[in-house]
């Protein structure tokens with residue numbers, strides 16, 4: 001969700017989870033039990049963390065945005081009980097383009113800035129090095145073809161249902177073409193996503 005206030009608080013459920021585990025909070029300890037045995041953390045645990053995060057002052061003041069969440073219909077339904085979204089942004093991209101992007105994605109280990117080895121617009125000035133900190137860029141081991149195919153299939157199975165679920169509500173979902181996205185100035189993008 002994006003609202004008219006700035007800066008918007010960015011919420012990643014992966015980061016939330018890691019943070020709770022690190023701090024050994026009650027919910028973090030519960031989650032750790034699943035993670036240690038290689039199981040997926042159940043939706044109830046994730047939603048509990050989300051609920052708590054949404055009560056914090058920065059979120060109340062600036063509004064918030066989830067990145068890559070909810071991913072399943074169950075998560076979307078659970079989220080509905082906790083908060084009301086006013087924009088759902090869907091970035092449309094075809095499989096081959098996305099695959100090329102993922103396989104070419106590299107990032108700086110120090111500042112986490114993302115670069116690409118095959119997209120001229122996202123290439124570093126000096127090949128293989130971060131423009132800002134000059135660190136050697138790294139390629140995530142799980143950004144490979146096999147993992148991509150698995151993730152793509154999971155997306156087809158799960159996220160498509162989430163989008164359909166939200167599309168039942170008039171005006172909630174905004175589609176953004178990923179090919180033009182990099183060219184849209186941030187101001188325009190914010191306008192596209194802002195409240196009507």
Ligand SMILES: [Zn+2]
Pocket residue numbers: 108109110111112113130131132133134135
């Ligand atoms: Zn850097």
